[in-house]
Amino acid sequence: MELMVERLWPGATPEAVREVTDQLQTSCQQLAADGIPVRYLGATYIPADESLSCRFDGTAQAVRAAHQLAGVPFDRLLVIHEMSADHDTSTQEQQP
Numbered sequence: 352m353e354l355m356v357e358r359l360w361p362g363a364t365p366e367a368v369r370e371v372t373d374q375l376q377t378s379c380q381q382l383a384a385d386g387i388p389v390r391y392l393g394a395t396y397i398p399a400d401e402s403l404s405c406r407f408d409g410t411a412q413a414v415r416a417a418h419q420l421a422g423v424p425f426d427r428l429l430v431i432h433e434m435s436a437d438h439d440t441s442t443q444e445q446q447p
Contacts, residue, residue: 354407354414357427361401368396368403371423378420389413
């Protein structure tokens with residue numbers, strides 16, 4: 352399941368965002384090595400909104416564990432469905 356974690360982050364800098372995303376990637380790798388299937392997929396930093404959204408593949412519990420291990424707080428955890436410009440899919444919404 353693909354999930355997005357949103358964080359409002361007033362005063363964030365690109366350097367701080369890079370550090371946090373590196374920490375999250377590392378924590379996902381550590382959990383995966385321990386047999387917990389979770390993968391960091393990437394992030395979107397929006398300076399004008401002072402927000403950071405990170406994408407993951409795994410369960411909500413595993414994504415929460417990755418954030419706890421990294422010491423990174425977040426505001427929302429949402430199920431997402433990525434769609435490319437040339438491929439339209441329809442899916443039912445799920446709750447994490």
